[in-house]
Amino acid sequence: MQFSSCMSLVLLILTTHLFIPSLAEQCNPYDKNTLLQIKKELGNPTKLSSWNPTTDCCDNWYGVSCDYNTWLYRVIHLGLDNLDLPQPVQIPPSVTNLPFLLCLSLDNNPNLVGTILPTIANLTNLEYFFLSHTSISGEIPNTLSKNKRLIDLDFSNSKLTGPLPATLPSLPVISGIIFDGNKLTGTIPESYGSFPNSFTVLSLSHNRLSGKIPASLAKLNLLFVELEGNMLEGDASVFFGSKKSTFKILLGNNSFSFDIGKVGLSEDLRALDLSNNKIYGSLPESLIKLKYLHELNVSNNNLCGQIPQGGKMKRFDKSSYANNKCLCGSPLQGCKA
Structure with missing residues (x-):
């Protein structure tokens, strides 16, 4: 039993975006800088080569989608599945600096190590959180109970204890x-x-x-x-x-x-x-x-x-x-x- 990843939601939003004219860069500059920091914290994996600082993060950056229904254009979905991480890294601390995030997926990253960040509680809009098939260890933090909008949690096939x-x-x-x-x-x-x-x-x-x-x-x-x-x-x-x-x-x-x-x-x-x-x-x-x-x-x-x-x-x-x-x-x- 497994929930759908953020990627299916990303594809739906990107398809909708095809019908919205692009006049200027829509990516919120705060979110863009945060995403570039996340890329750095992940060791600049090849799969994130589309995350180019000269391009719009709301336009074809791998795993990223924004809210096109308001003028804010904030990042709401981040699907970083199957990144082929070249070396062990932890969950990027900067991910908790995306305040409008609804869905966070880091599935199928065996080189993702460390623990689940207690600061995930700062993502007060988070609804879906997927961490399956990783090497994440340690205990599931009680602080997740602060994410009052959570709908689905999938931490399967990892190394969690406690x-x-x-x-x-x-x-x-x-x-x-x-x-x-x-x-x-x-x-x-x-x-x-x-x-x-x-x-x-x-x-x-x-x-x-x-x-x-x-x-x-x-x-x-x-x-x-x-x-x-x-x-x-x-x-x-x-x-x-x-x-x-x-x-x-x-x-x-x-x-x-x-x-x-x-x-x-x-x-x-x-x-x-x-x-x-x-x-x-x-x-x-x-x-x-x-x-x-x-x-x-x-x-x-x-x-x-x-x-x-x-x-x-x-x-x-x-x-x-x-x-x-x-x-x-x-x-x-x-x-x-």
Whole structure:
């Protein structure tokens, strides 16, 4: 699971700009000087060769777009993805000097090192912040809770450590967090049950999280739940419910233990992975009513009883059910009378 980068937003704005006549340089001189400083702090990467001080930063500078809807022409999107940085550098400190920035993306820069700047909190207009596939390390700063307009955070596949920030639910319009593929530790905070109604994506897979799932998370109506590959335990039934709109629940490779036969299933469910846990009970008959189910893996648990027959269930082979206590029925051996 990954949010779109700033680049798609940049392309949309640049396309719109084609129909706006250019009479003079539109780039705000303060923003232009800041961008040139950012280029210097990144080691002058070749991909930023279009950032020429003699040209307009609002006109075809790589990854840059400006607000053309007002006379200000301030930089609002900065998509510095895939820069092929020649040597390790940190997040440019000068990036926090772009006060109108809505979207900041630094994806796919393995030579981007250091920590997430606490001064990102100074970007009070920031809505989208993407840092996936980098070498950024250290803790996720609690100061992000000061960016009250944040909608999406994607810090996946980096080297982040430490606990999940308990203050993130205070963000009033946050829609999701994607922190997969890091080295985050500790428990999922109790406060995560207090995310706003806009929150639909909880993606924390392949970290080192432990402990039980807070019961407060039952209040969330999530579209995507991805927690596989951690050390979590106990009852994860809080993510299920027939009245929820959940598309995907991935809980594999943890130590969850609960009765799967007692949970309700979202009619929108497309993917369910419960493999390699300690889940027990019988599979719910409501599985056969799911119109969109295309991924199912309940292998290596303590499940018993007959596998529901019909609907989309016929598409799954033995590997979806292997190594359970006493599951039976097609595609496994028949149930004893």
